[in-house]
Every structure is written in structure tokens, then in C-alpha cells.
Amino acid sequence: MTMTFERDVAATLQMEAAHRQRRFAKGLGWGGLTVAVLWFTADQIGMNPLALIKGADHMWDFLTRMFPPDLSYIFFLGRATVETVQIAVWGTLLAVVFSIPLSLLAARNTTPLVMLPWFTETWQRLSLHLLVFHLTRLLLNMLRGINELIFALIFVSAVGLGPFAGVLAIALHATGMLAKFCGEEIEGVDQGQIEAVQATGASKMQVILFAVIPQVIPAFISYSIFRFDVSIRSATVLGLVGAGGLGFSLIKTMKLFKYYETATCILVIFLLVAGADWICSKWRAKVI
């Protein structure tokens, strides 16, 4: 009994050593490959520290032209700052409204199943009964994948220069992000609570209202606030393509070579973003 016991322990110990050596060799191989790929990549995209050092005096020149910032320009930025916040508020609000139904469609456990009477089994194997789910996910991936600036370019040509194009750009992109996040949150809810409400004889929609939504609402609100914070950051640059806000003042002063005023714009953007970050983190902490 003891003999076999000791033999077993020794054998397992030996296996552990072999296992460790294999893991080390594997780690070395992958590590080497990663370093090689990164080195090659750096070369391809022309990463050259020397260029940075050589260009230092150009950068210095640019900075000195911005310094000291023309602080009196702040008074002309008031309208643009408020507009930036307004774009973010409406963009996020629209995204919240759009993403409530979309997130329900983008979660496997709440999406309507497409059941056709024929070929049911084949359909299920291809998970085609999740057709609505897949189409919604595709739509959300498109919305998420396209940057706000690109949406802004499209909407500027559609509704003209100005903040409304910015609102639409932010709304679309944020909808993609919010609905995907919330959909995943819905997929992670406690199944027991759903079963309990189902067992009362509640309809599918009632189950969503009474068992799903209460579970995801804190995460949804918290993420919406986070999205608002991100939207403010985005809204500060949308003006670069003519979609309103501080970005427009930034690009305007730069094009006119009024670098002292550009510096003031950057300062205001920094203060706005930092302020939004601070307020949003307080707000989220309160919700959670």
C-alpha cells in the first residue's frame, strides 16, 4: 500500500518536472516570435527615436508660439463650450433611447426567435433561429466600428455644418457601444430569477420587465454615464470636421495662425474633459 503510494507520488513529481520544461520551451518560442514581429513592425512604420530628437526644436518653436495663451479668448469660447456639452447630452440621450430595444434584440436570451415550421432542426443547428440576434449584432458592430469623426463627415454633408451633425454622429456610435455592452449584461443575468417569474405564468415581455430589467438597470445607468463622459471627449474634436463645439474654434484659430488662442482652446478642452471625468465618476459611484 505505502509502496505503491510512494511510487505514485514520485511518478507525478516526475511528470510535473517534464510539464514545467515543456512550458518553459513553449514560452521561449512564443516570446522570441513576439519580439521578432514587434521589431519588424517598428521598422515598417518608421519608428525612429532620432527623428523625434531632431524635430525637437520644431516642436519647441510651435510651443513658444502658443505661449502665453491668450486667456481673454476664453470669453469667446463660452458659447462653443456650452455647445460641446449640449452635443454630448443629446447624443448620449438618443443613444440611451435607441439602445434599450436594440440591447434586448442583441442578447441571446431575450431576442425573438425566428421559428419556421420547416427544417427546424437544420435551422437551429445553424443557429438561424437567432437571425434577429445576428442581424442586430452586425448592425451594432458597424455602428461601433465606425469612428464618430467619420459619422460626423457623413452627417455634415447630410444636415449641413453645425452641432446637429455632431449629435447624430455621437448618438450612432454610442448606440453601438451601449447596446452591445447592455446586451452582454442581459446575457449574464441570473437565470433563477427569470425562471421564477416565468413560473408565475408571466408572458415573455412581462418576464423581461420584471426579471431582466431590474437586474441590468444599475449596469446600464453606470455605463450610460461613462458613455456621456466619453461623448464629451468626442464632442470636443467633432468640430474639426465642422460638426460644432470647441473643435471648430480649435481648427479655426489654427488655420488663422492665432496660436495663442489655440492654446486657450486646448486649455478649455482639458478643463472640460477633466471636469466631466470628475463629475461622472462621482455620479457613477452614487448609482452603484
Add this chain to the structure above:
Amino acid sequence: MNQEPPETTTPGQERNPTMVSVKDVSKTYAGAGATEALRNVSIEVREGEFLVILGPSGAGKSTLMRCINRLVEPTSGSIIVDGREVTSRRRELRAVRRQVGMVFQQFNLVKRLSVLMNVLSGRLAYHTLWRSLIYSFNKEDKRIAIECLARVNMEHKTFQRADTLSGGEQQRVAIARALAQQPKVILADEPVASLDPKIARQVLTYLKQIAGELGITVLCNLHQVEYAREYAERVVGLSRGAVVFDGPSGKLTDDILQQIYYRDSEAGDDDDV
């Protein structure tokens, strides 16, 4: 397996009509290593009866219960509740589910809703979607809900959020939610498995009172023999998906328990007994 002849239990209930009738129900879970959870199970339960389904973990107790309200779709066989065949057609199924309350091992209250809202969700099947859309219930519903809470002595916690309650309190609220459906049957799936013995007895007492006073048929899954002996009028022993005993709890002999818990084949599996 030697099957005891089905015996009806306490006098007085013999003449009560059948409330739940399970006929030849089998369930095989598909997938790798398909498991046969239920094998040709047949049980008749009368109105107002308090029936304990006894068996070790994995015997199929939970599956049997879930087949009755179709949270699980049986592979074959038929189930009739209050004269109505349980089907998977949505509208009919909802009508059956409304008559069948369920109590779970993990309570399954919606944690972020208030106690009252949880109990009111037992009323959902009586309402259209439009009303539910704004989370509104009428006065009669609220009266029923509070009455059900009072029945399990939980009315003093009406406005508290469900996740602030202790386990025993949550289970009592869960019983109130099932009662709010004004059901004919209550299915209790291991209702005391996560509670300490004192609270467990309290919860079982409530369930038994309900069967007695309101004439609701209660089916209760248990794995502890002593509770079954203490509370059950009639016991159905389930082992590896098949009924191995059906009779009054007084007839639960050691022999029969051995069959239910197959102590002979798997040593060390009898801690619960």
C-alpha cells in the same frame, strides 16, 4: 425495482379529486453522454394533498417538478393539472402556470425589487402587458399580495428590497409570491436545502399549513429523510429517475430507504440519511 402499489394516504383526502396526474413521463437530457433523468414516472396527487418527493441529489426530483410547469420539456408522457393537459403552446401553458406556484431552493426573488413588487409579480399572469409596462397593479392585487405576506408573517418587510432579507425571510416571501398567484398547486423544489434546520422547519410548517388551510396541493422535493418523516403525509421515493416507493411516510422502512438512496451500491453517499 420493486414498485409499491400506489396507496392513498390520510383518510378524508381519499375522496378528493385528482389535481396533478403525471403519466409515464420520461426525460432524457440531450448532449454528450445523454442522461436519463426520468424513466416512466407516474404519480397521481389529490387536491389539498401535501406530498413529499424524496430522493438523493440527481434522482430527478427537480426535473419532475419542472416538467409539471414545463420549465423543462419532457421527452415523452403526459401531465394533467386540474383537468388540463400541460402543453408547450404558449397561451395554454401560461394558463396552467398561473395555477401552479413554484418555490425554489435558491429563493429566486428578483433581488433589486421590493418585497411587495416580488409578491405582486405573482399577479402578472392575470394582467395584460400594457399594465405591466408601467409596473402598475390595482388595489385588489395589492390587497392579495399583502394578505399573502401576512400569511407567512412577512408583512412588516413589505417595502424592503428583497436582497436585504435573510435566507429564511426570502423563502417566506417566495412562498407569498407563489400564493399571490392564487394557485391550485405549489411546487416546492428543495425549499429548505439552503436553510438551517430551525428555519427549515419553519418554512416547511408554512408550506404544510397552506396545503391544510387553503386546500392547495403542495408537492415538495426533499433529500432529508427526517423532514419527510416529520412533515409528509405521503412520500414518493425517487431513485435514478424512477419511482421506487409511493406510500404514507409511516411505511418508509430502512429497506425502502436503502432502495431510494442505493446505499448498497455507493458507499459514503448516505450522509443525508
